[in-house]
Amino acid sequence: MKTENIIKLQQQMNYKNTFTVSTKIIAILGVFALFSCGEQMAIKKVDASTIKVTGELKAELTSPPFVPASVGDRSAKKLIVAMEILEQEGEMTDGVKYVYWTFGGSVPGSFIRTRVGDEVEFTLKNHPDNKLPHNIDLHAVTGAGGGASSSFVAPGHEVTFSFKTLNPGLYVYHCATAPVGMHIANGMYGLILVEPAGGLPKVDKEYYIMQGDFYTKGKNGEVGLQPFDMQKAIDEKADYVVFNGKVGALTGDNAITAKVGETVRLYVGNGGPNLVSSFHVIGEIFDRVNVEGGSLVNENVQTTLIPAGGAAIVEFKVDVPGTFIIVDHSIFRAFNKGALGMLKVEGEENKTLYSGKQTEGIYNPEGATIQSMPGKEVKVVTATNLKERIALGKIVYGQTCFACHQGEGQGIAGAFPPLANSDYLNADVDRAIKIVLEGKTGEMTVNGKKYNSVMTAQTLTDEEVANVLTYVYSTWGNNKTEVTPMRVLKVKSMH
Numbered sequence: 001m002k003t004e005n006i007i008k009l010q011q012q013m014n015y016k017n018t019f020t021v022s023t024k025i026i027a028i029l030g031v032f033a034l035f036s037c038g039e040q041m042a043i044k045k046v047d048a049s050t051i052k053v054t055g056e057l058k059a060e061l062t063s064p065p066f067v068p069a070s071v072g073d074r075s076a077k078k079l080i081v082a083m084e085i086l087e088q089e090g091e092m093t094d095g096v097k098y099v100y101w102t103f104g105g106s107v108p109g110s111f112i113r114t115r116v117g118d119e120v121e122f123t124l125k126n127h128p129d130n131k132l133p134h135n136i137d138l139h140a141v142t143g144a145g146g147g148a149s150s151s152f153v154a155p156g157h158e159v160t161f162s163f164k165t166l167n168p169g170l171y172v173y174h175c176a177t178a179p180v181g182m183h184i185a186n187g188m189y190g191l192i193l194v195e196p197a198g199g200l201p202k203v204d205k206e207y208y209i210m211q212g213d214f215y216t217k218g219k220n221g222e223v224g225l226q227p228f229d230m231q232k233a234i235d236e237k238a239d240y241v242v243f244n245g246k247v248g249a250l251t252g253d254n255a256i257t258a259k260v261g262e263t264v265r266l267y268v269g270n271g272g273p274n275l276v277s278s279f280h281v282i283g284e285i286f287d288r289v290n291v292e293g294g295s296l297v298n299e300n301v302q303t304t305l306i307p308a309g310g311a312a313i314v315e316f317k318v319d320v321p322g323t324f325i326i327v328d329h330s331i332f333r334a335f336n337k338g339a340l341g342m343l344k345v346e347g348e349e350n351k352t353l354y355s356g357k358q359t360e361g362i363y364n365p366e367g368a369t370i371q372s373m374p375g376k377e378v379k380v381v382t383a384t385n386l387k388e389r390i391a392l393g394k395i396v397y398g399q400t401c402f403a404c405h406q407g408e409g410q411g412i413a414g415a416f417p418p419l420a421n422s423d424y425l426n427a428d429v430d431r432a433i434k435i436v437l438e439g440k441t442g443e444m445t446v447n448g449k450k451y452n453s454v455m456t457a458q459t460l461t462d463e464e465v466a467n468v469l470t471y472v473y474s475t476w477g478n479n480k481t482e483v484t485p486m487r488v489l490k491v492k493s494m495h
């Protein structure tokens with residue numbers, strides 16, 4: 001925990017000590033509050049609605065994962081937003097095509113950034129090549145339908161309506177044309193931020209992430225152009241659950257980035273149409289969360305719930321380097337349906353905050369303490385011949401690789417490539433060594449099937465790397481290469 005947070009926590013605890021005294025005062029005040037509460041809520045809105053606008057501004061719109069510049073201390077203005085609806089084919093994952101319906105050409109749609117009191121003049125254009133009418137319901141709008149009834153627009157037409165932003169917060173917008181579920185399921189959602197006067201506090205990095213669930217005729221991974229499946233959508237049986245419209249939108253080269261010491265703010269939304277997101281960043285703790293995108297701030301949060309049609313603002317400081325995996329912690333969605341992104345953090349390690357693996361031994365409850373080797377008599381880790389190397393490698397395999405590549409090296413379709421009979425493995429020994437040493441992300445083709453996932457670096461000694469690869473090469477129809485610790489060392493020294 002960061003020192004600021006510890007101080008905050010202490011302040012909260014002091015606050016609790018004085019709580020009993022102040023409860024009495026609150027109780028007395030409460031009686032008055034009861035009478036004036038409704039009025040106060042009304043006053044708050046009246047306040048925002050009386051904010052005068054000065055001048056006009058064309059809104060900057062951005063595609064995910066980027067957001068427009070902060071409003072800073074600008075005054076409330078007439079803000080001109082022009083958004084174009086495009087129905088266009090895109091790629092859900094390798095070889096899987098999908099026709100997305102989009103606000104501004106991306107899923108989620110363009111990010112809109114406003115401040116309280118702005119008068120937004122919104123023009124919605126439906127491209128002439130589109131096939132369907134659409135509209136927009138912005139949750140930031142106070143008014144019937146959130147703008148939907150005023151914005152219904154046929155292909156080749158445009159409509160304009162305006163609204164004043166009364167409540168600060170992060171809001172979802174979406175198409176609300178019947179069948180509403182289908183328009184949302186095809187990608188018609190995005191976020192609009194209403195900043196308070198003076199803007200949100202400055203941070204170093206800001207990103208835009210939105211989850212959505214998709215329903216295709218073919219099951220997950222089935223190639224070709226996949227039409228929307230209404231029945232699966234009704235049954236809430238998603239084939240894909242993804243961030244930013246497709247599998248891998250935030251992984252590998254598309255990962256979001258930060259440097260050690262920077263503060264990161266994520267504007268996270270959930271378009272649904274059906275599923276609720278348990279938003280989590282593996283290896284990070286959210287210092288602050290604007291719960292549900294509103295004014296309530298929670299601190300020190302591990303996982304925040306983002307309802308369908310809802311949002312949250314999460315903030316944290318990155319203290320250590322590494323690749324932080326962003327997931328919906330309904331975890332099969334992350335590893336099997338696509339809800340997985342990456343935040344890559346560069347900078348100096350801090351071994352006090354996180355040591356990395358310090359020691360590893362064999363845990364033997366029968367024996368006295370941690371030993372250096374399994375079995376009874378064996379004391380030395382070093383293999384003296386091929387047979388020993390294979391035997392030792394098998395143990396390493398059962399401890400680490402097996403969890404992902406499976407017991408017989410068969411892998412899991414779409415997630416973990418096979419090591420059994422792997423053309424990729426057999427083609428290049430040094431490359432395989434490098435993968436085990438450093439991990440691997442990005443696209444690869446193994447036995448004609450594409451994979452684009454994450455293998456984390458394995459913390460193994462050179463000897464263990466040599467042994468486990470020798471074991472893998474010697475089994476399941478592979479080419480029987482013996483990998484020596486010398487060779488591992490050579491690969492290591494090549495960078």
Ligand SMILES: [Cu+2]
Pocket residue numbers: 101133134135175176177183188
């Ligand atoms: Cu629509």
